[in-house]
Amino acid sequence: MTLLSTLTLAIQASLIYAVSWVVWRTLRQYVVQSCLDNIPGPPSVSLWKGNLGQIFDTNGWSFHLNLAKKCETQSVAKIHGLFGDKQLYVHDLKAMHHIIVKDQDIYEETSLFIQCV
Numbered sequence: 001m002t003l004l005s006t007l008t009l010a011i012q013a014s015l016i017y018a019v020s021w022v023v024w025r026t027l028r029q030y031v032v033q034s035c036l037d038n039i040p041g042p043p044s045v046s047l048w049k050g051n052l053g054q055i056f057d058t059n060g061w062s063f064h065l066n067l068a069k070k071c072e073t074q075s076v077a078k079i080h081g082l083f084g085d086k087q088l089y090v091h092d093l094k095a096m097h098h099i100i101v102k103d104q105d106i107y108e109e110t111s112l113f114i115q116c117v
Contacts, residue, residue, distance in 0.1 A: 022083075029084045036086040041078030042067065050080030067091075 026047075042063070044050045054063040067089060070077050075092030090096060099107050 025083055029086070034086055036078050036088065039076060039078040039088070040070065040074070041080075041089070042070075044080035044084060047084060048082070050082060050084060052079075052081055055079065 042051055042054075046053060051063075054060050057063070067077055067079075068091065071089070071091035075090065075095065077089045077091070079087050079089050081087045090099070
């Protein structure tokens with residue numbers, strides 16, 4: 001085998017792996033059950049951005065008000081992240097106290113959060 005054919009084979013294997021991973025991440029939400037499936041929340045508006053476009057929209061106050069109204073009866077709501085990733089929107093003071101103060105060593109902070117603080 002020449003170096004060029006070995007390099008081509010490595011690139012093909014990497015490409016197959018990347019495409020397979022993206023397909024699995026996309027289809028996994030429909031195949032594998034999650035405990036977050038039973039939590040109500042707004043429907044995803046985009047496969048790419050989920051609800052994140054609505055959450056971080058500068059004019060998205062109506063979305064936040066609707067989400068807060070849904071959280072009046074329950075303290076959490078399910079939102080959709082990138083590529084349909086399920087995330088929790090927590091609106092409970094006791095849960096936030098546990099996450100931020102009491103059990104802060106359990107929850108990892110992102111590097112962006114650490115830079116901002």
